[in-house]
Structures are given as structure tokens and as C-alpha cells.
Amino acid sequence: MRRVPVPALVPASLLCGSLLLTSACAMEESPGRRPPPAPPGVTAEAGSATSVHVMWNRASDEPEIAAYEVYRGRTKVKSVPGGEHMVDITRLRPSTTYVFTVRARDATGDLGPPSTEVRATTPAAGPTDRRTPTRPGRLGGKAVGSRVVRLSWGPSTDDGDVVSYDILQGGSKIHSVGGGQTAAVVTGLRPGTRYSFTVRARDAADNVSPVSRAVRLTTAPGADDGRGTAPTGFRAGIRRADGAYSVELSWLPPRVDGVITEYEIQLDRRRATSLVWGGTPPRGRAAHSFYVGRESGVSYRVRIRAKLPDGTWGGFSAERTVTTEG
CATH class of the missing domain: 2.60.40.10 (Immunoglobulins)
Incomplete structure (x- = not known):
């Protein structure tokens, strides 16, 4: 051969x-300065009866992305730094479907085109609810190489439904997954670094549970395969x-x-x-x-x-x- x-x-x-x-x-584009591309991989999922968690993939770094703008319909509702790619949209109405898009803005101020539209429906609020979900079950995890960890936990219970789980790193919320999910993957970590993660549950009334016990994980040093x-x-x-x-x-x-x-x-x-x-x-x-x-x-x-x-x-x-x- x-x-x-x-x-x-x-x-x-x-x-x-x-x-x-x-x-x-891309090389077939007209010459001159180009606006940033539309962010790919946009998703939206209800976090409670009054909030939605919007997440997207980071757009290409050429040109450099200075910020992302999140729109509800045609209204801009959030702007976050270019290093972030998720945000919670709050003060929404229960039992309502919302349409979201995300746009990238580069360092020169040029605004790129909107992403693909995504929809999320907030659940019903139900009667007055002041009862918090139970603490998530024992949190476990594993470092997968130098930049990724996988987490899993036991489900929380509530007098209604658990709508979402917040993943916290060192006490700061970094991610959210749906209430039917009891595992998460955290990427973008630093090699050879020790991290502490906890999880808390959230119901439709936005009541949050006590945080789980912490799991401490250390990513592998240096580059890996x-x-x-x-x-x-x-x-x-x-x-x-x-x-x-x-x-x-x-x-x-x-x-x-x-x-x-x-x-x-x-x-x-x-x-x-x-x-x-x-x-x-x-x-x-x-x-x-x-x-x-x-x-x-x-x-x-x-x-x-x-x-x-x-x-x-x-x-x-x-x-x-x-x-x-x-």
C-alpha cells in the first residue's frame, strides 16, 4: 500500500x-472587517417559574469577543463578558413560553448577527410555596484529565417538582441543569488545580435547597490526551x-x-x-x-x-x- x-x-x-x-x-467573505459570528449551540431551559437558564458555545475568537448580549424576543435583557457563555434570565412569568437569541460584540463594538432562536417554557407557579427542596444526595465526582470533571448526585425531593439544579464552584454558581438530571460535566478548568463543587436544588417557586456536601477534585497537571x-x-x-x-x-x-x-x-x-x-x-x-x-x-x-x-x-x-x- x-x-x-x-x-x-x-x-x-x-x-x-x-x-x-x-x-x-469563511475565506469567501467580502474583504474588510467582519463582525463576530453568531454564537452556536444556544440552549434555554427553565430554572424556576420565573427564570430561564440560557447557555451557548463560545464564538470564534477572531475577532476577539468582548461581550455577549442575550435577547428575549427583540429586547436585550442581559450582557455578559466575552469570557462567559451562560446566564440566568429572571423576573419572568410562570407558564409562559419565551424566545431567546444571543449576539456577540467584538472589542471594536461591532455586533454580530443573532443566534438561532431557542424557546423555553416556565412551569406553573402553583400555590404559595415556601418549602425548600431537600438537600441533594451525596455528591460524587471524577476529574477527567486536566480540564474536565464529571459530577453526579442523588435527587432532591420537594412538595412540587424540582425544576433545576445549580452547580456551584467555590460558592459561585457556574452552571445549571434540569430537575430530571442528576449529573453534570464541567469543562474549561485549569490543569493541576484543586476545585471544590457543591450542588443545590431549585423548585418552581425559586426556593433553593441547602447545598450538598462538597466534593473536592484536582485536575491532572499539564496537557493530556x-x-x-x-x-x-x-x-x-x-x-x-x-x-x-x-x-x-x-x-x-x-x-x-x-x-x-x-x-x-x-x-x-x-x-x-x-x-x-x-x-x-x-x-x-x-x-x-x-x-x-x-x-x-x-x-x-x-x-x-x-x-x-x-x-x-x-x-x-x-x-x-x-x-x-x-
């Missing part, structure tokens, strides 16, 4: 469809049609809170292309194929990694070898 340099990909004009974009697509944030179940094969070869890929997204919208695909340890989902990314197994040429008897080593919601790259998947056949 022979190895040849990674071939040129198909023209960007053929790739810039509703499913994906490549870095080559990021295996805890790598796509799993990675498969690769070759398809031949009309004398041309394509690499067929499928994988399961890494386990993180938030939405994975971008992947980098490498051939022979070199970047071949970026895959950016134009619509709603699949939560289960994802698939993608791309053209590699017409020559037979050529082998390629293929692997893939995801851009995490905090804007950092996760670990690479297992590497697979594929060969074009005559």
Missing part, C-alpha cells in the same frame, strides 16, 4: 450547504462512486453539557477540514463523508475531535485506517 499527501478537498462552494461549512467557506472529551464509537470506511473515493465517518459526540456544533477532522495527523453543523446537531450517532480523490491503493489515518461548549478543543477519537481499493 502506498501513502500520498492528503489531497485537496472539494471546492468550498460545494461544501457550504445547510449541513456544514469549512474554513474555506483529552480522552474524557473525545468522540467515542468512531468508525471510518471508504465509499467508491463514479470512480471517486469518499471517507465515510460516524461517531458519538463526547459527553458534555451543552451542544457540540463543530468538529475537526484530521487525515494522517494533519487537519483536513472543519465540520460545522448548520442545523440542530445530532445528540446520538453523527455521520459525515468527504471526498479524498480518485487514486486507488492509498491509505489514510483518520481521527476527529470536537470543539467543546467552552470554546476549547476536546480530545481526539481513536484513530482508524482506511484504504482506497482498486
Whole structure:
């Protein structure tokens, strides 16, 4: 079997469809200063009868993002620094559906386009409720490499429903998940650092439970292979049609809170292309194929990694070898 340099990909004009974009697509933009891109991966989930937790993936750092603006309908309701990518929108009405978008503003003041709209419905407030949920059960966790920890806890109970759980780091709220979820993934941490996490429950009336017992975790020092944030179940094969070869890929997204919208695909340890989902990314197994040429008897080593919601790259998947056949 022979190895040849990674071939040129198909023209960007053929790739810039509703499913994906490549870095080559960006180069087709008109010259001059560009506004920041729309933040990807926006989600919204009710935190109580009067609040919604909005989260998004960090937009590209080119240009530098100075702030994110969150809109309820057409009204701007929050502005947060560019280093943050989640916020609680409060003083909402119970039993009401709200539409949210997020826009990025760069250091020069230019405002980018709005993100995809997301909807969240606040639950009913119910009768006057002053009873707090019970303390979450024993909190456990595990550091996954140098930048990620996974947390899990026992569910709280309430005279109504537990609507959400707050995750706190050192006493400050850093995340929120729905009341039916008893696990969370925290990314964007520093290598070789000791952290203390707690969890508290919140009901529809915005009553909060006592915080759980703390769990203290230390991330691994230095860089690592990021295996805890790598796509799993990675498969690769070759398809031949009309004398041309394509690499067929499928994988399961890494386990993180938030939405994975971008992947980098490498051939022979070199970047071949970026895959950016134009619509709603699949939560289960994802698939993608791309053209590699017409020559037979050529082998390629293929692997893939995801851009995490905090804007950092996760670990690479297992590497697979594929060969074009005559």
C-alpha cells in the first residue's frame, strides 16, 4: 500500500450547504472587517417559574469577543463578558413560553448577527410555596484529565417538582441543569488545580435547597490526551462512486453539557477540514463523508475531535485506517 499527501478537498462552494461549512467557506467573505459570528449551540431551559437558564458555545475568537448580549424576543435583557457563555434570565412569568437569541460584540463594538432562536417554557407557579427542596444526595465526582470533571448526585425531593439544579464552584454558581438530571460535566478548568463543587436544588417557586456536601477534585497537571472529551464509537470506511473515493465517518459526540456544533477532522495527523453543523446537531450517532480523490491503493489515518461548549478543543477519537481499493 502506498501513502500520498492528503489531497485537496472539494471546492468550498460545494461544501457550504445547510449541513456544514469549512474554513474555506469563511475565506469567501467580502474583504474588510467582519463582525463576530453568531454564537452556536444556544440552549434555554427553565430554572424556576420565573427564570430561564440560557447557555451557548463560545464564538470564534477572531475577532476577539468582548461581550455577549442575550435577547428575549427583540429586547436585550442581559450582557455578559466575552469570557462567559451562560446566564440566568429572571423576573419572568410562570407558564409562559419565551424566545431567546444571543449576539456577540467584538472589542471594536461591532455586533454580530443573532443566534438561532431557542424557546423555553416556565412551569406553573402553583400555590404559595415556601418549602425548600431537600438537600441533594451525596455528591460524587471524577476529574477527567486536566480540564474536565464529571459530577453526579442523588435527587432532591420537594412538595412540587424540582425544576433545576445549580452547580456551584467555590460558592459561585457556574452552571445549571434540569430537575430530571442528576449529573453534570464541567469543562474549561485549569490543569493541576484543586476545585471544590457543591450542588443545590431549585423548585418552581425559586426556593433553593441547602447545598450538598462538597466534593473536592484536582485536575491532572499539564496537557493530556483529552480522552474524557473525545468522540467515542468512531468508525471510518471508504465509499467508491463514479470512480471517486469518499471517507465515510460516524461517531458519538463526547459527553458534555451543552451542544457540540463543530468538529475537526484530521487525515494522517494533519487537519483536513472543519465540520460545522448548520442545523440542530445530532445528540446520538453523527455521520459525515468527504471526498479524498480518485487514486486507488492509498491509505489514510483518520481521527476527529470536537470543539467543546467552552470554546476549547476536546480530545481526539481513536484513530482508524482506511484504504482506497482498486
